[in-house]
Amino acid sequence: MLPREFSQALPVLLELEANGYDAYFVGGSVRDHLLGRPINDVDIATSALPEEVKSIFRDTVDIGIDHGTILVLTGSGRFEVTTFRTEAGYQDFRRPDSVDFVRSLEEDLKRRDFTINSMAMDARGRILDPFEGRVDLREKRIRTVGLPDERFSEDALRMMRGIRFVAQLGFDMEDDTREAITRHAPLMSHIAVERKTMEFEKILASMNKHLAFNLLVRTGLYRELPMLEGYGDVIEAMGENPAVRSLSKDQAWLYLLFHVMDGGFLKAWRLPKKEIKAREKEKESLKERLYGDWSPQLLYKTGRNGVVNVESVASCISTSPHSIREALNRYDELPIHSVKDIKATGAELIKWKGNPGGPWVKEEIAKIEEAILNGELSNEKASIRKWVTTCNRS
Known part of the structure; x- marks a missing residue:
């Protein structure tokens, strides 16, 4: 059936x-x-x-x-x-x-x-x-139909597709096919960035991504990918680090962003602006996390998903112990998780202070936010009103 x-x-x-x-x-x-x-x-x-x-x-x-x-x-x-x-x-x-x-x-x-x-x-x-595809399935082998030089000359993106199948299926690449990729890697310059990104993201999302990273280095194909030329050591390290295998796609991007010393890295891959902003924010948090523990402010700034991503990547980079569960427990214990959680509005601040609206409102909310995170102020309307009108006169 x-x-x-x-x-x-x-x-x-x-x-x-x-x-x-x-x-x-x-x-x-x-x-x-x-x-x-x-x-x-x-x-x-x-x-x-x-x-x-x-x-x-x-x-x-x-x-x-x-x-x-x-x-x-x-x-x-x-x-x-x-x-x-x-x-x-x-x-x-x-x-x-x-x-x-x-x-x-x-x-x-x-x-x-x-x-x-x-x-x-x-x-x-x-x-x-x-063409004996079932034999190759049984042998867990990626092999082109016919001559690999012809297949890759027809469509250069097939080289990345082959490496992607290695990552997705956990297969090996047949020697002639791999050697042809080494010969024809420069043809990738003819492929649009968006198509490269689509294949690369599928690699990053795969459980056997380490196999793909090894092949990217071995064939030299990584040099034909946006802003990765000169970072073969980073790609090689990703292939050799067992912890990298469990990284999600976003976490793998964060790992790369942390190591590639160029601010335009993710933009070169034409990733959506929202994703670029999120990864760059996580990169800053990762830097702080690697040199110290999670503070309430760092947890708050990073956000729940960001905490998971940062802690996951930190465990791949640092020899110090890292616990996602512990970090999330500490995040969940924060008194607030966004400015929307504050039990006071801008309109109420204007009313309590008796001042016309202006930039001071945003500044005052930032002070309240910090005081709550520091444990200096309870997130209750009455407490905030008292703090604003008596303890924090401006």
Whole structure:
């Protein structure tokens, strides 16, 4: 019996077959099915031409018709259906200059990146594997379909994808494939930063990220990534440090930011401004934490998520003991966790002081905030009013 993700798309395959066309599940969904991993998007490849696919199904969307891809909408989901194709000419080392539709599944699978992604499964669950992807799954090996020099010259991003699969699956990289990455690493200069970032973040989020870091250094590919040239020692250290494996994506970015001595590092990766601001704030907290204990002010400034990130990275850098649970307990015990928790408003301060509004209100709230954190003032409206009107006259 097929897994639910395939069963939902099965009517599309059967309808294509009923109309005289070949149709198969292909790509990552087949790989993950064989590995027993969660299945994400289910892609379908067919001998039917795009216009033929559109004539069979009532609800379709042209999402990439020039490359043969039609989105088929059914009651059980939305499925990408792509015509078997061959590709030729990759002048930008990313996209093919021409696409030709074919009727052969094997010709279609031949153009794919790695053997573990070049398998197909028919409607009855039978696996078609002309390039021995199942052997590589069994041997836990990343290997290109055909000659690696050709595959990486066609699409330079495949080099990072290969390293990413190592990180996600915990596989080894076949020698010829790895050596080809070393030869062709400079081709990454043709790849947009956003695409590099997408692959790199998937590496950072993987449990076997240390394997990827080792490969980035061994192949020299790290030099082609934003602002990492000259930091091979940092990447190598991440690969050798067992504690790095458990870092989340955000924590791994923080680790890198702490070691890369350039203020524009995260901006060079085109990360969202909100994320850049959060990591840079955590970097400042990390510096303080490495040279001392958590103070109420530092905990407050860092925030709950930041405390987890800082303490996690500190444990990778410092030989001193670090406890996330202890740090969070101390954070939770703070009398306030944001200025919104203060039991007094700016309007009340104006009323109590009898002064017109102005910059002093913000300054007064900052003083109240500090006094509460220092344990000098109780976070109660009556106490704050008394403190403002008698103990803190200005």
